[in-house]
Amino acid sequence: MLEIRDVYKSFGKQKVLNGVSLKVSPGELQVLIGLNGSGKTTLLKILTGLLEPDKGKVQIGGRDVTQLPPEERYIGYVPQHTALFSHLTVKENILYSLHHGRGSEETFHHMVDLLALEPYLGRKPGELSGGYRSRVALARALTSTPKAMLLDEPITEVDRAKKEHILPLFRSVLVEMNIPVLYITHDPWEAEQIGTSFSIMKDGNVTRINSPAEAFAIVREQALCDGE
Amino acid sequence: MRKVSTWELLFVPLFFLLIVYPIAAIVGNVTVEGMERTFADPIFWDAVKNTLITAFFAALLGVLLALGFGYFYIFHPGTLVYKIADFMNDFPIALPHTVAGLALLLAFGRKMFWFAGPTGLAFTLLAVALAMFFVSYPLAARTIAASADEIDMDLIAVARTLGDSPANAYRRVVIPVLGEAIFSAYVLSFARSLSEFAAVIMFGGNVPGMTQVLASYVFSKVEEGEIGMAVTASAFCILLSLLLVLTLRLRGKYYARNKGCI
Numbered sequence: 001m002l003e004i005r006d007v008y009k010s011f012g013k014q015k016v017l018n019g020v021s022l023k024v025s026p027g028e029l030q031v032l033i034g035l036n037g038s039g040k041t042t043l044l045k046i047l048t049g050l051l052e053p054d055k056g057k058v059q060i061g062g063r064d065v066t067q068l069p070p071e072e073r074y075i076g077y078v079p080q081h082t083a084l085f086s087h088l089t090v091k092e093n094i095l096y097s098l099h100h101g102r103g104s105e106e107t108f109h110h111m112v113d114l115l116a117l118e119p120y121l122g123r124k125p126g127e128l129s130g131g132y133r134s135r136v137a138l139a140r141a142l143t144s145t146p147k148a149m150l151l152d153e154p155i156t157e158v159d160r161a162k163k164e165h166i167l168p169l170f171r172s173v174l175v176e177m178n179i180p181v182l183y184i185t186h187d188p189w190e191a192e193q194i195g196t197s198f199s200i201m202k203d204g205n206v207t208r209i210n211s212p213a214e215a216f217a218i219v220r221e222q223a224l225c226d227g228e
Numbered sequence: 229m230r231k232v233s234t235w236e237l238l239f240v241p242l243f244f245l246l247i248v249y250p251i252a253a254i255v256g257n258v259t260v261e262g263m264e265r266t267f268a269d270p271i272f273w274d275a276v277k278n279t280l281i282t283a284f285f286a287a288l289l290g291v292l293l294a295l296g297f298g299y300f301y302i303f304h305p306g307t308l309v310y311k312i313a314d315f316m317n318d319f320p321i322a323l324p325h326t327v328a329g330l331a332l333l334l335a336f337g338r339k340m341f342w343f344a345g346p347t348g349l350a351f352t353l354l355a356v357a358l359a360m361f362f363v364s365y366p367l368a369a370r371t372i373a374a375s376a377d378e379i380d381m382d383l384i385a386v387a388r389t390l391g392d393s394p395a396n397a398y399r400r401v402v403i404p405v406l407g408e409a410i411f412s413a414y415v416l417s418f419a420r421s422l423s424e425f426a427a428v429i430m431f432g433g434n435v436p437g438m439t440q441v442l443a444s445y446v447f448s449k450v451e452e453g454e455i456g457m458a459v460t461a462s463a464f465c466i467l468l469s470l471l472l473v474l475t476l477r478l479r480g481k482y483y484a485r486n487k488g489c490i
């Protein structure tokens with residue numbers, strides 16, 4: 001279980017998170033939809049431990065991790081622009097956490113099979129297309145056998161046609177891991193393709209919604225307000 | 229015909245008169261006799277050796293310390309230590325290097341470092357290297373900080389979630405990614421070290437065959453009226469400098485070609 005309770009965060013006078021609470025169960029793939037600048041990345045950074053909340057708690061697997069540094073939280077993280085290590089090969093990227101005894105060769109091979117990365121293992125990230133860079137970033141995070149997964153718009157660099165193929169693939173791989181997954185996007189269509197549950201971020205709060213269609217309405221309404 | 233702008237009229241003659249012409253004057257004044265006498269002078273070769281050895285270690289120390297600064301820059305930019313260190317990188321710009329030499333002399337000379345020898349650390353090769361380091365470190369630190377500024381912080385974020393402490397992430401991700409900047413920082417500090425005269429002579433002295441470096445060798449030869457030898461040693465310095473600049477340029481091109489799209 002991944003749980004956030006009553007998290008607040010401001011940057012100077014700007015209140016970004018205003019008492020956010022959220023629960024994700026193992027096997028659940030919750031998509032968090034929010035407009036640009038609504039605080040999605042800030043929330044993920046608080047979950048990974050890269051940013052400290054002003055107030056509130058973060059729990060993973062029933063353990064309070066609010067005070068722990070990122071390396072002790074066992075969270076998988078795929079950031080917005082994949083952040084692959086350009087000096088390492090694809091294989092070395094995926095096996096990065098093995099250095100700390102996390103994951104195994106076995107998980108590695110499993111991930112490589114699932115994500116069809118075999119032909120690219122010897123390449124450098126700079127030689128891959130956007131879609132394959134996302135796959136490597138996902139494989140790298142999952143190979144460390146995390147207790148929860150966070151993905152921040154992981155396929156921004158993939159074109160629409162390929163998204164239709166990659167989203168179901170990611171969904172099946174993530175669901176198979178049976179850990180809580182929080183997936184962030186500002187695109188309700190993408191949310192529909194990958195999510196098993198949905199929530200929306202608005203005015204520093206997160207609310208559960210029943211379908212991404214609801215997000216469409218809210219996103220449109222807010223976009224109109226912002227446009228004025 | 230193309231109209232020549234004022235800036236071109238200003239730049240071309242002044243640049244050639246004030247920058248290129250003096251360098252050419254050295255090269256033009258090199259004589260066979262001066263060369264023969266200089267290359268037969270064992271003191272000259274000692275100066276070459278001293279220069280290369282001290283600059284090598286000064287630049288090494290400079291890069292090591294600059295990497296330490298880079299660590300603070302990335303992981304502790306809010307701390308007082310970082311703020312002081314950052315300020316100190318720029319602050320010596322207007323400082324005459326005789327002041328730097330005197331500062332080192334007072335700090336590590338006979339008075340404070342009496343236990344290290346009759347003159348403290350002063351007037352040894354170590355002193356020469358420390359003086360070179362003192363003036364070249366800010367250059368290395370700024371080179372590395374400028375590149376660290378461009379690092380994608382998500383790289384470090386991901387490394388941390390995969391189990392790296394800040395020190396681990398610095399060693400496994402930041403330093404390799406900074407590779408090119410570290411190399412530039414080294415070459416720049418090495419070059420800056422070769423060229424240092426004032427701080428070196430104040431703290432390291434100018435004992436031929438002992439602590440004399442190329443810069444002080446040229447100075448001594450001019451004083452002794454041995455212009456032919458001073459010119460030859462100077463031309464040698466120009467050659468070294470040229471080599472370093474070419475190294476930086478070629479390396480830069482190599483990196484640009486091998487980086488690919490990221």
Ligand SMILES: Nc1ncnc2c1ncn2[C@@H]1O[C@H](COP(=O)(O)OP(=O)(O)OP(=O)(O)O)[C@@H](O)[C@H]1O
Pocket residue numbers: 011016034035036037038039040041042043186
């Ligand atoms: N370190 C920071 N210092 C100051 N303000 C920040 C910082 N990080 C984020 N912000 C501000 O907080 C707000 C939320 O930013 P955040 O990156 O969390 O949004 P986001 O929902 O991820 O947006 P996007 O869809 O563009 O990725 C923005 O207004 C941003 O300017």
Ligand SMILES: [Mg+2]
Pocket residue numbers: 040041042080152
């Ligand atoms: Mg974001």
